[in-house]
Amino acid sequence: MNRAEQVSRAAGTTAGQDKAEQTDILVIGSGFGGAIAAYHLAAGGAKVTVLERGPWLSSDEFEHDFKLGASSTRVIDFVAGDGMSVLSGNCVGGGSVVYFATMPRAPRFVFERHGSIGRRMWPAAISRDTLDPWYDRVAEALPVSMQSWGEVTYPGGLWAAACDHAGWTANPSPVAIDTAKCTNCNWMMAGCRFDAKRSLLLNYLPAAVSYGAQIRPLHEVQFLSRTGDGGYRAHYNIIDDEDYRVTAGQGTIEAKLVVLAAGTAATPVILQRSEAALGPMPPATGRYFSGNGERLNTAAMDEDKVRSVLGLSRPGGQAYAANQIGRGPSVATWDRLDGSLPEYSRFSLEQLYFPPGLGTILAQAPGAAGPTWFGLDKKQFVQDWDSWLTIFTMSEDDNEGVFGPPPPTGNAVRISQQMLGRGSLRYEPTVNTRRGWNEADAAVKDILERDGLARVAPWTNDVVGAYTVHPLSSCRIGDDPATSALDDRHELRGHPGIFVTDGSAVPGALTVNPAMTIAALAERAIPGIVAAARQRGLDVSYGAPSPDGETNGRRGVVSFTPNPLSE
Amino acid sequence: MESEHPDRYRDRTVTLEAFADVIVPGKKRSPDDRAVAGATPGPGAVAAGAIELLEEPATGIADGLDNYARDLNERARAYAEQCGVPLDDSVPPFVALSFADRTALVQVLTAPDNPEKELWVLLALFANMAFDTAAHMHTADAIAAGHPGLTAMGFAKPDPDGLWRFEDYSYGRQLARIHPATTPSGSPA
Numbered sequence: 001m002n003r004a005e006q007v008s009r010a011a012g013t014t015a016g017q018d019k020a021e022q023t024d025i026l027v028i029g030s031g032f033g034g035a036i037a038a039y040h041l042a043a044g045g046a047k048v049t050v051l052e053r054g055p056w057l058s059s060d061e062f063e064h065d066f067k068l069g070a071s072s073t074r075v076i077d078f079v080a081g082d083g084m085s086v087l088s089g090n091c092v093g094g095g096s097v098v099y100f101a102t103m104p105r106a107p108r109f110v111f112e113r114h115g116s117i118g119r120r121m122w123p124a125a126i127s128r129d130t131l132d133p134w135y136d137r138v139a140e141a142l143p144v145s146m147q148s149w150g151e152v153t154y155p156g157g158l159w160a161a162a163c164d165h166a167g168w169t170a171n172p173s174p175v176a177i178d179t180a181k182c183t184n185c186n187w188m189m190a191g192c193r194f195d196a197k198r199s200l201l202l203n204y205l206p207a208a209v210s211y212g213a214q215i216r217p218l219h220e221v222q223f224l225s226r227t228g229d230g231g232y233r234a235h236y237n238i239i240d241d242e243d244y245r246v247t248a249g250q251g252t253i254e255a256k257l258v259v260l261a262a263g264t265a266a267t268p269v270i271l272q273r274s275e276a277a278l279g280p281m282p283p284a285t286g287r288y289f290s291g292n293g294e295r296l297n298t299a300a301m302d303e304d305k306v307r308s309v310l311g312l313s314r315p316g317g318q319a320y321a322a323n324q325i326g327r328g329p330s331v332a333t334w335d336r337l338d339g340s341l342p343e344y345s346r347f348s349l350e351q352l353y354f355p356p357g358l359g360t361i362l363a364q365a366p367g368a369a370g371p372t373w374f375g376l377d378k379k380q381f382v383q384d385w386d387s388w389l390t391i392f393t394m395s396e397d398d399n400e401g402v403f404g405p406p407p408p409t410g411n412a413v414r415i416s417q418q419m420l421g422r423g424s425l426r427y428e429p430t431v432n433t434r435r436g437w438n439e440a441d442a443a444v445k446d447i448l449e450r451d452g453l454a455r456v457a458p459w460t461n462d463v464v465g466a467y468t469v470h471p472l473s474s475c476r477i478g479d480d481p482a483t484s485a486l487d488d489r490h491e492l493r494g495h496p497g498i499f500v501t502d503g504s505a506v507p508g509a510l511t512v513n514p515a516m517t518i519a520a521l522a523e524r525a526i527p528g529i530v531a532a533a534r535q536r537g538l539d540v541s542y543g544a545p546s547p548d549g550e551t552n553g554r555r556g557v558v559s560f561t562p563n564p565l566s567e
Numbered sequence: 568m569e570s571e572h573p574d575r576y577r578d579r580t581v582t583l584e585a586f587a588d589v590i591v592p593g594k595k596r597s598p599d600d601r602a603v604a605g606a607t608p609g610p611g612a613v614a615a616g617a618i619e620l621l622e623e624p625a626t627g628i629a630d631g632l633d634n635y636a637r638d639l640n641e642r643a644r645a646y647a648e649q650c651g652v653p654l655d656d657s658v659p660p661f662v663a664l665s666f667a668d669r670t671a672l673v674q675v676l677t678a679p680d681n682p683e684k685e686l687w688v689l690l691a692l693f694a695n696m697a698f699d700t701a702a703h704m705h706t707a708d709a710i711a712a713g714h715p716g717l718t719a720m721g722f723a724k725p726d727p728d729g730l731w732r733f734e735d736y737s738y739g740r741q742l743a744r745i746h747p748a749t750t751p752s753g754s755p756a
Contacts, residue, residue, distance in 0.1 A: 064730050065707070066700035068625035080685070105754035139752060146753040149741040160742035170743035174753035183732035193730060245627075312742075315735055324723055325733040334746045334755045348755075356699040356720065361692055371674055374590040374691060376607055382591075382699065383609075386721035415689070416627035422685075462679045463688055512755065 023049040024538050026234055026255035027213075028221045028270070031094020032515060033261030033502030035204040036522040037529065041259075042211035043544035044530060049253060050213060051234065053220035053262070053410070054091035055241055058201075062191030066357060069242065072190035073418040078358070079265055079411065080420075083465040084291055084401055084427030086265045087358070090244075090419075091191075092217050094263060095503075095515065096199040098189050099469075100328030101176040102350070103144045103516040105135050109339030109346065110510050116288075116398045116430075121507045123479050123488035126524075133560060134520040137553035141546045142198045144516070147172035147330060151179045154314065154322035155389055156330030158301070159351035161310040162389075162454075163333045166447040170333045173350070173513075177327060186353050188328050196327075207547035218248075220410055221270055224258065224498070225277035230536070231256040232497060237409060243417040247409065256536045259529065260492075261502035261522075264289070264471035265423065266411040268504060271475065271485075271492070273406045282485040282493040285475055289401025289425060291468035293347065293509045295393040295437045296354075297444045298363040299456035300384040309451045323388040328353050329513075336443070337511055344432040347395035347440045348512050349447075354390060362463055363390075366455035373460045389454065391444045395436035396509045399473055401427040429466060470514045475504035477521075489528035490521075497536065499529050527560070578659045579636040580618055585662045586639060587617035587694035589673045591716070592666070601658050604666035610715035616704070617697040626693055635690055646672045 024047040027034045034050060042048040055074055063070045075091040076098045089095040108128040115121045138144065152160065152172050160170040181196035188197055195202060209215065218239045225233045233254045240246035260267050268286035275281055306312050307319035314322065332350035339346075353359070360382055361373065368377035404424035407413045412421030429437075441458050448454040459467075478484025481493055490505055492498040501522040503514060510517055530542040545551045584602035593611020595603050603613050622629050636659070643661035646668065647654050654663040661669065676687040696702045698716035701709035707729040710717055725731050748756035 064725065065705050066696075066702050067705050068623055068702050070705075073625075105750070105752065107755040135752075144752075150737060150739050152738070152742075153736050154738060157738040157740075157742050161738075164743035168743070169746045171745045171749055171753070183730075183734075184736040185731040185733065187731065312738060314738075321721070322736075324721075324731075325736050331743075333743075334749075337746075337755045356717075356722070357696050357702065360699045361695050370670060374673070374677075374695065375670055376592055379591050379607060379611065382716075383719050414627070417625045420627065463677070463691075516754075 020233060020252045020254045023047050023253060023255045024540070025257045025259065025533060026051065026232070026253060027259045027261065028234065029094060029261035029263060029266070029502060030092045030200070030205065030215060031089055031096060031261060031263060031502060032200065032519040033505070033522045034094065034259065035200040035208065036519060037259040037261065037501055037526060038213045039204040039208040039211070039547060040526045040542065040544050041529065041533070041540060042208045042213040044540040044542055046533060046538055046540040048208065048213040049255070050208070050215040051219040051221055051236055051253070052092045052215060052217050053239060054089070054217060056092040056215065056217035057191060059193060059195050062193045064185065064187045064190065064193065066355070068416070069418065070190065072355070075191055076189060076419060077412070077421065078419050079423040080464050081423045081425030081427060083429070084425050085464040085467045086423070086425065086471045087467070087469045088263050088265050088471060092215055093200045093205060097191050097201065099515055100188055100352070101197045102173045102329050102513040103142070103176050104174055104512045105132070106510040106512055106517045107337045107339070112339070113343060113396065113508055115508045116400070117480070117483050121478060121483070123477055125488045131520050131524065133556040134524040135516060136556050137523045137546070138516060138519040140550050140553040141203055142176040144174050144176050146174055147179065153184060153326030153330045154320060155326050155353060156351050158306065158310070158312065158320055158389055159391065160331045161312055162447050165310060166450050168333045168335050168447060170331050173329060173332055182327055184326050186324055186326050186328070186355065189355055203547040221262065222409060223270060223273040223277060225274070227254050230497065232258045234258070245414040245417060256497070256538055257529070257533050258498045260498060260500045264474050264503040265425065267500055267502055268403050268474040269406045269411040269424070272403065278495060280494070282481065284483055284485040286403035288399040288473050288476055288483065289403065289427065289471065290397050290399045290473040290509045291401065291427065291466055292470040292472055292514060293393070293395030293397040293433060293436055293511070294466070294468045294470060295395065295440060296352070296362070296459040297391045297393070297441060297456050298459065299389045299391070299448045299454035300366070300381060301387045301389055301454045302452055303387055305451065305453045309453055321386045323353065323386050326353055329392065344396050344436045345439055346511055347393050347436055349440065349444060350392045350394065352390045352392035356385070359390065360385070362459040362467070364457040364460050366457040372457070373463060389448070391448070393437065393440035393444070394470070394509070394511050394513065395440055396511060397433040397436070398430040399508055400430050400433065401425055401474070403474060427466060470503070472503050472506045472510070472514060473508055475500050476507045477505050478507055490525040491528070491532065497532065499525060499532070501525050524560070579633060582636040582639055582659045582661050583618060583621060583632060584613045585669060586673065586690060587612040587697065589666070589669045590691050590694040591615065591698040601662050604669070606666045609719060612694045612698045615698040615714065615716040616701060617694045620697040620703040621693055623703050628689060628693065642676065643672060
């Protein structure tokens with residue numbers, strides 16, 4: 001959709017409204033949590049309206065371009081906090097448009113974690129076994145598939161070889177990528193130009209639209225209030241399509257039920273801002289934020305050693321020199337995903353690509369005598385960029401993030417026209433979190449510096465704090481009202497009819513990429529949302545097939561749903 | 568700004584250039600270049616377009632560059648007094664500092680314990696991005712023009728349609744044992 005069409009669509013929803021617009025179910029956000037809900041509820045017969053704060057781009061608008069204002073800055077937000085910075089999607093499709101489409105299921109021990117509360121923090125109703133049928137639904141819908149070794153990229157292959165050399169195993173990651181369409185351009189964070197990445201723009205969202213769901217881009221919900229009939233009214237700003245700091249209009253829309261899926265970094269902020277109208281929020285709202293224990297190390301490989309020690313070479317004669325080639329991550333080692341290890345010592349180490357800018361600034365020059373992230377040594381390090389190998393740690397943190405008072409609008413005070421903002425999140429890593437990072441750093445160093453393969457250093461946390469591309473848990477599910485804002489059906493405690501289905505609902509760090517788990521939890525929440533909608537008088541049913549019509553996944557969840565499914 | 572106060576604009580520019588040169592150092596553009604210290608061979612952030620990027624309205628800091636230059640020079644004057652470093656009055660104080668002193672001051676300004684750290688980090692980020700991403704230009708144009716940063720990094724050229732494709736992308740063989748507890752769907756158990 002071009003910009004003129006977006007502005008037209010946005011403006012058309014507010015002009016001259018004396019009476020608030022009505023819909024059955026309002027979905028706030030269009031990432032995994034929003035898109036999955038929108039699809040099932042629209043397919044089940046409800047009138048569904050989706051408000052998305054970011055723009056709506058189609059494949060031909062995803063650009064290979066770092067220029068400010070290109071899709072690389074239009075669709076992603078970088079919100080700096082106090083001790084933690086968060087990257088997240090800001091567009092129709094949410095995180096799925098900017099993600100790397102790596103879709104492992106969370107290991108079994110994750111669901112048994114105690115974290116910072118000293119007892120199991122997941123709801124008793126959820127384990128890996130009970131979530132697997134919902135994982136299956138997502139795997140069918142996107143779909144998710146295994147990569148063969150022949151599809152593993154050079155950086156992934158190099159990481160595998162280095163792991164093997166050090167006695168570690170390594171796995172090609174399950175992905176939501178059509179590798180036959182993929183050009184290995186590594187522009188995934190700007191949106192996939194080739195429809196190879198199976199973002200929500202290719203499955204749940206078009207299916208939702210086909211059932212009548214309306215998706216409105218550039219609509220940023222600020223807060224919720226109550227209607228007289230037990231429903232909710234969303235108050236939104238319309239965002240300028242180029243300068244996101246500018247409000248182009250305002251409006252309201254009323255619904256009998258709300259699915260809040262604005263993203264981990266925005267959902268609790270909307271709820272905080274709603275307290276004046278709705279009354280107190282559960283104490284865990286905006287608390288227990290997790291950065292998924294994330295951490296990065298970047299190595300400069302010694303090309304000669306890659307050839308002589310690992311025996312690798314490319315057809316053109318190079319041993320590696322392929323940092324730019326690929327599709328984000330493709331190989332991870334799961335040797336430390338061992339449930340018998342103590343909590344905070346379990347992590348995965350995944351090869352990753354970050355584009356320059358976000359992927360270069362925080363990298364520290366190994367062994368620098370002076371400043372590590374800028375200056376003489378850093379420049380020398382950056383000149384080895386094509387021999388870089390970046391390794392991504394996902395570990396167990398302590399849910400130590402807390403959101404402060406909300407900014408005037410949105411979830412950040414925007415600094416730049418797009419992408420860069422300052423948020424209210426505070427995060428001071430505990431000794432537990434630091435232990436996981438230190439053990440992961442040591443493992444990466446052991447693997448990559450063995451026999452002189454590389455020089456490696458972790459990214460600095462001194463510049464923008466820690467950082468995460470997988471924010472979680474700021475409004476989480478659980479059985480304990482003191483430490484979870486949502487019950488195990490994702491309903492906001494004390495505010496019936498508000499369901500939260502995004503990453504904020506995940507109880508804690510997952511030690512792997514979380515999109516698959518966020519999506520599976522959203523799928524699992526749908527029958528309960530349908531039941532709540534029916535109690536509110538909406539004629540909606542559960543039982544839609546996969547977005548492309550497949551029915552295996554639906555059959556797999558029959559025993560978990562309250563109503564018989566019709567084939 | 569430039570037409571109304573050319574001297575102030577010139578001073579602002581050389582001050583910001585000197586800051587950007589600390590972030591990604593480069594060679595002098597000419598023998599009498601004062602802003603770029605020439606601490607390393609090859610072009611740095613200034614040659615890569617740091618000032619052009621900082622002056623882009625999209626950054627959100629273009630309107631604050633006067634204040635940045637003023638504050639940077641105030642900090643430089645205080646640093647010089649504290650360290651007993653004489654300053655050449657013919658250039659702004661930050662420019663008058665040696666490369667080592669500029670670097671030491673930027674380390675102080677961007678250190679975690681500086682309450683104003685965020686402001687200086689922001690300036691450093693954009694200076695860095697001028698070199699690493701040429702974010703003031705379309706990337707394909709920047710590469711065609713031989714952009715110093717992208718060239719130094721070895722960033723590949725796009726296809727004629729301005730898009731990147733890598734047909735040769737895989738070693739094509741198994742390079743490690745997979746984890747014994749991998750599930751049939753390819754996930755950790």
